[in-house]
Amino acid sequence: xxxxxxxxxxxxxxxxxxxxxxxxxxxxxxxxxxxxxxxxxxxxxxxxxxxxxxxxxxxxxxxxxxxxxxxxxxxxxxxxxxxxxxxxx
Amino acid sequence: xxxxxxxxxxxxxxxxxxxxxxxxxxxxxxxxxxxxxxxxxxxxxxxxxxxxxxxxxxxxxxxxxxxxxxxxxxxxxxxxxxxxxxxxx
Numbered sequence: 001x002x003x004x005x006x007x008x009x010x011x012x013x014x015x016x017x018x019x020x021x022x023x024x025x026x027x028x029x030x031x032x033x034x035x036x037x038x039x040x041x042x043x044x045x046x047x048x049x050x051x052x053x054x055x056x057x058x059x060x061x062x063x064x065x066x067x068x069x070x071x072x073x074x075x076x077x078x079x080x081x082x083x084x085x086x087x088x089x
Numbered sequence: 090x091x092x093x094x095x096x097x098x099x100x101x102x103x104x105x106x107x108x109x110x111x112x113x114x115x116x117x118x119x120x121x122x123x124x125x126x127x128x129x130x131x132x133x134x135x136x137x138x139x140x141x142x143x144x145x146x147x148x149x150x151x152x153x154x155x156x157x158x159x160x161x162x163x164x165x166x167x168x169x170x171x172x173x174x175x176x177x178x
Contacts, residue, residue, distance in 0.1 A: 029132075029138065049118065050144075051142065052142065052143055052144070053140065053143075053149075054140070054141055055138060055139075055140045055141070060142075
């Protein structure tokens with residue numbers, strides 16, 4: 001077993017269904033949309049498509065583990081990179 | 090009072106909180122993203138920003154009434170136009 005990376009800042013580990021969750025707040029609809037665009041690029045690169053919920057100034061990201069399993073390194077790395085994208089300006 | 094337009098196809102009227110809801114299914118992530126782009130343009134035009142939840146092949150749209158009131162003509166028109174955008178190819 002590889003040692004799992006720790007949970008990125010602001011993320012919660014959810015037991016049922018096994019997933020990682022974080023809510024991101026933004027100052028404007030433009031910032032919200034820009035973050036969603038970056039997430040779309042990240043999904044394309046990683047092949048990982050989280051459930052996304054958003055309004056004018058927030059985005060909720062839920063990253064499920066594969067096939068109902070607990071999130072692993074792949075999902076944790078996605079969460080970490082998503083967090084970086086939220087502050088990429 | 091103006092006569093309210095009827096609920097567009099596939100939409101449900103939700104009592105608490107007062108809102109209109111519909112789930113749209115798509116064949117691909119590309120179609121899903123294209124619909125979200127069209128919704129963004131519609132939001133910009135109408136000033137109405139629904140809550141949107143999406144995954145790889147679906148989009149859930151929740152249109153709230155203004156200030157906690159029941160959805161009115163403005164929201165019903167948004168729902169109707171969103172429905173048309175989902176089949177715009």
